[in-house]
Amino acid sequence: MNRYGIEMRQGGMSGVSGPTATDQEMVAAVREGDAAALRALYDRHGTWLAIRLARRCADPAIVEEVVQDTFLAVWRGAARYRGEGEVAAWIWGIAIRRLIDRLRTRRQTAELPERPDLEPSAEELVLLGIEHGDLASAMGRLSPELRAVIQATALDGLTTREAAHLLGIPPGTVKTRLMRARRELREALA
Amino acid sequence: MSWHVQAPTIDAYVSGRIDETAAFSVEAHVLACSQCREALSIRADTDRHERIWAGVREGIERPRERAAERLLRAMGVRNDLARLLATTPMLRGSWVVAVALTLAFAVIASRAAGGDPLPFLALAPLVPLAGITAAFGRPADPAWELELSTPTGGFTLMLIRSTAVLAVSVLLAGIAATALPHAGWEAAAWLLPALGLTVVTLAATSTRLSTVTAAATVGCGWLVLVVVTDRLTDRPLAAFGPGAQLAFAAMTAAAAVILQARHTAVERPTRI
Numbered sequence: 229m230n231r232y233g234i235e236m237r238q239g240g241m242s243g244v245s246g247p248t249a250t251d252q253e254m255v256a257a258v259r260e261g262d263a264a265a266l267r268a269l270y271d272r273h274g275t276w277l278a279i280r281l282a283r284r285c286a287d288p289a290i291v292e293e294v295v296q297d298t299f300l301a302v303w304r305g306a307a308r309y310r311g312e313g314e315v316a317a318w319i320w321g322i323a324i325r326r327l328i329d330r331l332r333t334r335r336q337t338a339e340l341p342e343r344p345d346l347e348p349s350a351e352e353l354v355l356l357g358i359e360h361g362d363l364a365s366a367m368g369r370l371s372p373e374l375r376a377v378i379q380a381t382a383l384d385g386l387t388t389r390e391a392a393h394l395l396g397i398p399p400g401t402v403k404t405r406l407m408r409a410r411r412e413l414r415e416a417l418a
Numbered sequence: 419m420s421w422h423v424q425a426p427t428i429d430a431y432v433s434g435r436i437d438e439t440a441a442f443s444v445e446a447h448v449l450a451c452s453q454c455r456e457a458l459s460i461r462a463d464t465d466r467h468e469r470i471w472a473g474v475r476e477g478i479e480r481p482r483e484r485a486a487e488r489l490l491r492a493m494g495v496r497n498d499l500a501r502l503l504a505t506t507p508m509l510r511g512s513w514v515v516a517v518a519l520t521l522a523f524a525v526i527a528s529r530a531a532g533g534d535p536l537p538f539l540a541l542a543p544l545v546p547l548a549g550i551t552a553a554f555g556r557p558a559d560p561a562w563e564l565e566l567s568t569p570t571g572g573f574t575l576m577l578i579r580s581t582a583v584l585a586v587s588v589l590l591a592g593i594a595a596t597a598l599p600h601a602g603w604e605a606a607a608w609l610l611p612a613l614g615l616t617v618v619t620l621a622a623t624s625t626r627l628s629t630v631t632a633a634a635t636v637g638c639g640w641l642v643l644v645v646v647t648d649r650l651t652d653r654p655l656a657a658f659g660p661g662a663q664l665a666f667a668a669m670t671a672a673a674a675v676i677l678q679a680r681h682t683a684v685e686r687p688t689r690i
Binding site for chain 2: 251263266267270271272273274275276278279280282283292293295296299300303314316317320364365367368372375379383
């Protein structure tokens with residue numbers, strides 16, 4: 229906290245919208261109703277967010293709406309940021325769920341009861357990679373369908389149900405594809 | 419962080435011409451690396467960036483709807499009506515809490531009086547009156563002058579809000595009435611008086627009387643009537659018997675007719 233204060237004085241910038249302010253400080257300012265801080269936060273995070281969303285949704289208009297919704301949610305929900313962890317990850321968590329909400333109203337995916345015990349965690353995947361090395365080539369050999377469920381669950385941090393909505397497939401299919409993907413990855417890395 | 423995404427990889431990622439495994443790497447890294455996020459940001463489409471921001475700013479500047487408004491809309495109430503009702507001054511939480519407390523005290527008084535429902539029955543009809551005083555008067559509503567000049571100002575607005583007040587009052591009083599000691603027909607005997615006093619007050623407002631004066635006069639008249647009938651007759655709850663109920667029904671109808679006939683008078687600013 230002290231360090232940031234010193235940085236801001238040295239930089240001579242006007243408050244938290246200056247380039248030296250951390251994301252956390254900006255979120256704190258947004259919580260106080262500082263629109264300039266929201267703009268600064270948007271300048272830092274709007275672009276990568278739009279690009280990343282575009283890889284999950286082909287309709288650019290929806291992507292724009294979701295980015296908009298996300299920063300409005302940041303504006304209104306800044307108090308809910310717990311003050312720890314990457315602000316980028318927090319923003320991504322909001323954005324991907326907004327995207328799913330948008331897609332949910334478009335295509336009705338059948339909801340099946342879910343068993344959460346089948347999902348690999350991001351940690352699990354990372355451990356697989358560290359232990360066995362060549363994760364990249366193993367991932368490369370997965371079919372696009374299997375990679376898509378790995379992306380939705382391990383990389384995007386979604387639950388089976390959320391991943392199902394995002395990909396437009398039933399949750400049961402997400403689970404079977406996940407199991408298959410894990411098996412293939414294990415075999416490739418063994 | 420010592421590792422960063424190489425410029426060609428970033429370009430490939432932005433253009434979408436990248437294999438998925440590499441994209442995974444970029445995305446996992448970008449979430450944790452401000453330097454690489456910046457590298458992505460300088461490749462932004464500026465027009466689009468500003469277009470999205472314009473939408474965000476518009477959303478910020480638009481007033482947030484209250485929870486009550488969202489609830490009303492979810493129940494199928496028209497947008498403009500929902501806003502009108504949600505901004506009704508006396509439907510704010512503080513008013514509802516005050517009414518609930520008043521009714522609770524009335525129930526307690528009735529219980530303390532050996533189960534005599536008179537205190538409750540005398541008070542319950544005054545609740546919507548107090549609400550209406552706040553519903554349509556300069557003291558309570560900061561947008562009072564503005565509302566007089568709007569197309570749905572004056573009479574329509576007063577009716578909409580009075581109906582809302584009456585509905586909430588009746589609901590609250592109805593809940594409170596279930597806590598009366600021996601709740602027989604007496605538990606509902608306040609309903610017609612409440613409706614009658616409300617309509618009479620509204621009709622009185624359409625004359626040169628201010629809302630506060632009208633409500634105070636009608637309210638005091640009501641209390642005098644209740645006390646006097648209670649003292650003069652031997653029958654308990656004389657002011658709430660079948661004959662009295664009929665009289666209230668007739669009075670309500672008469673006041674409604676007056677209200678309809680004189681509604682143009684309410685469109686003019688009343689003296690507060």
